[in-house]
Amino acid sequence: MIELGEAALHLRRAAEGDQQAWRVVVDTYTPVVWGVSRAFTRTPADAEDVCQLTWLSLAENLHELRDPNRLSGWLVTTARREAIRLSRARQRESPIGLDAGDFGHPEHAEPAEHHALRLLTGSRLGQAFGQLPQRCQQLLRVLAVAPEASYAQVSEALGMPMGTIGPKKGRCLTELRRRLLGAELPEEVAG
Structure with missing residues (x-):
């Protein structure tokens, strides 16, 4: 885990285009983003979508973060909002009575x-x-x-x-x- 001051430094460097700094930020905070995403979604696929949307949002807003030392909270809030938004969208698009998890698995895979x-x-x-x-x-x-x-x-x-x-x-x-x-x-x- 990186310290708060280091997180701000890596975030600033990532905003300047340093890919290694971006990788450090992503590697450090992915467990938190994933945990929130999974806690607020129904499927692992939706959680993956939320994670991607959260990181995309950060990439788009790197220059606008007011306090880089609060990055963890920003990621948590963003992931939660994305999960809620995706959940609402899924409710509007899913046919009643069908579970997407039932598709794509061959029946002969196990006895x-x-x-x-x-x-x-x-x-x-x-x-x-x-x-x-x-x-x-x-x-x-x-x-x-x-x-x-x-x-x-x-x-x-x-x-x-x-x-x-x-x-x-x-x-x-x-x-x-x-x-x-x-x-x-x-x-x-x-x-």
Whole structure:
């Protein structure tokens, strides 16, 4: 992780056209952008789109950032706004009852029994996860898709006090496990 002063320096150099400085900025902040993108979108493909839109927005606005030391917050806010905008657009364009995730996978890729068990378990996990409060879902998504992100980054991404992240994660996982066991899954599946 680069220090705040270094981030401002790399950002200024990137604005001047230094590709290496741009790469350092992208490499440093991608876990945060990805975590926010994944927390506020339904699919990995949408999260990738949000990440790309966020980095494009930064590239277009490099010269206009007032305080380069607040880059992380700017990226978090931009990713969240892009995710919300994309989510609204997807709601207008998706046919009801069709899940884009069901297309493009050959049915013979795995034995039918494994496929059926995976769908059953996945749907129960998805249902249990979907019953969690929104904040739990967002926190667990960020921690799952960006495990290398620090608690400070997660705190900034979700607007959650850093000292509450660990305890909140524990409570959310306990609740998810309780819901899975309540769904009569075998304990080895529920975790």
